[in-house]
Amino acid sequence: MAKLIIEAEEDVGYLLQEVLLKRYSILVDGEETMPANVVERAVDLHALRVIGSSGYQKCVNYLWRGWLVQDDDDPSRFVDYKEKTSTSYWVHFDPDRLRVPMYQNTVQIAFSVIYLALYTGAINSINPSGDLDIVEGLLYVFTFGFICDEVAKLWKVGRWYLGFWNIYNSTLYALLAVSFVTRMIALGHPIGDERRFRFNVLSYNFLAFSAPMFWTRLLLFLDGFRFFGAMLVVLKVMMRESLIFFLLLLVVLVGFLQAFVGLDQVDNNLGATKFILKAMANAIMGSPEFDGFDGFAPPFGLILYYIFNFIIVVILLNILIALYNSAYEDITDNAIDEYMALFSQKTMQFVRAPDENVFIAPFNLIELFCLVLPFEWWMPAPAYARLNDYVMGFLYTPLLLVTAYLETRTARVVSWNRRRGEADEDTVEEWEQLGESERAAGREGVDFEADGWAKRVLESRPNVVANAALVEVRELREEVAELKRMIEGIRGRG
Known part of the structure; x- marks a missing residue:
């Protein structure tokens, strides 16, 4: 029924904002539940039939691209991005655009690659004295930023945020935290002490032990590809099914x-x-x-x-x-369907916990120690918002220069689609581009008659007037007549 309702609605604006994204509460035992919308509930319930509907996927696509954004006055509401058709470059050079899931995902991939490079440098440059070099220091700073980010999202979203990759990342961060603690214990002993050497070796052992998890963590960012996304779902389901095996194994072992x-x-x-x-x-x-x-x-x-x-x-x-x-x-x-469900879940992770100021880890440490603690508790809200915009604009300048250019190009495409009466995300086919280039050159566009397409279409057109049996009888009559002419020709030559 939900799929039929979504597919039957023709008003796209009403479907996206009022049906799919508007949060509702229901009464359970006389008490209101937490407000939730259709997109969130379908992801939580893993409702593949609803997720696979075209209207639902259009909504997720708009959220991923940033064409639907959270209202500044009420983050629980979603509104259209007003500057979607603006071709001005500096209009799109806005730190608020960092809330777009597509851009957040790109930054997370970049930071994860840097994180892996720091780990590789740290594990390949052992310090026998136990001192921390700058590479290891940055590695532990990144780890602390990721831990704070996980805790903050868990606090905002609740238990729905927990998933396979969250637990996986938490295990990795725990190993690195143990490595850091043992390194601090080693530094607490004087140089030459046997305990300093022992704890230093133990710290590097924990660091080396986490190498497979570091590289496997890259699979988290390959779920945007359909093949890897489906395989990651298989892996997650296999891990869940393994619980039955380990329960039986535990009983037998005991x-x-x-x-x-x-x-x-x-x-x-x-x-x-x-x-x-x-x-x-x-x-x-x-x-x-x-x-x-x-x-x-x-x-x-x-x-x-x-x-x-x-x-x-x-x-x-x-x-x-x-x-x-x-x-x-x-x-x-x-x-x-499983890939679409995984992609929808990934999108909702970015928009489910609204954050007015998007500081992606490890930049969240700058927000925490340089903005929240010293300024947020006493500075007026408008001034604090401007301060955050200035800081984000400075930190994310390279990214904003690229995203502003991409959004300017997208704005031209959207404007062109609206002039043609098509959907915003409609793509222009090759034959349409050819027709535009022909008209720009002063010709009438694509000439299907001259190219022979019209004749080929007429030949392949089905006959919906005559009965199929009648068509076959006519073909048989033509073949018999041709056979008769051939026999008469042979007789005449004889």
Whole structure:
């Protein structure tokens, strides 16, 4: 029903602002719920049928491009971007345009690449003395900025903000935080102290341990491509399905561990506990060790270990493979819808927590320590807003120079589409461009008669007047007449 309502609405402005983006509350047990709009609710419920509708995707596309922006007076409302058709360059040189999800995503990608470069420089330049160089210092500053950004968004959005990548990034930041703390502990000891060396090595071990997570983190920014977006959804679903496997595995592990420990303590000696844990872990990873169980409470230890391997390798691992196959088939069958849902979720992450002043991490540290703490609590709101605009304009000048140029070009396209009576996002096809160039040269445009297109269209046009059987009878009559002429020609020559 929701999809039918969206598809049936012809007034685009009413559909976008009143149907899809206007927040409503409902009564549950006599109490009002938190206001939410259709776009947010469809993303939260993973309603693929609603997300895949053309009106919904048009709304998400407008939000992504910044053609629909949050109202300055009421951030819960969305209004049309007034300067969408303005071709003035300096009109688009506005720090408020940094709220556009497309631009925020671009800046985040740039900062993530810089973040990875800092990590590569830090891990490849070990300081045996334990001192912090400028590369490591910037790495930890970036990390602190990302942590503050995650906490702020979680505070504003709530539990709906939590997702696979948020937990993944939080784990990475936790490892780097432990590395930084151990480095500070090392610096607290004098040079030459054995404890300074030990904590310094431990700090670098945590730093090196996080390298796979650093590089895998780049997949977060490849979800804009349809193939990678669908595969990331498959990966997320597989991780969720793995919870069933690990729950079964935990029950089996506890039971067999208790059995092995019980066999080991018959002689009041628990010396084989480490060996048991290692052997069970190797069995899970597909490399069981049977030799060590020959003298382990024979014959019970070896028989029990065979049973354990059979349950793990033959039953549980095949269950895990079946769960993965099921998840892969479910996602790939709806790859396009899953990609659109992922893209919609990514867009809503930028607009769901309205922020009047967009300071992308690690620039959020400048906002926190240079603007919020010293000025926000006493400065009048208009003056504080102007101060933020000046700071953002200075920090993001390279980006604003590019975005203003791109929006100027987009404004020309939108103006041209409106003059033709087309939608704002309509693209001009090649044959339309050819027609415009022909008319600009003083000719009548594309001549389909001279090019032979009209004749080819007439030949391929279906006959909707005559019956199909009648058409075939006529063709058969023509073929019989041709055959008759051929026979008469052969007879005449004979």
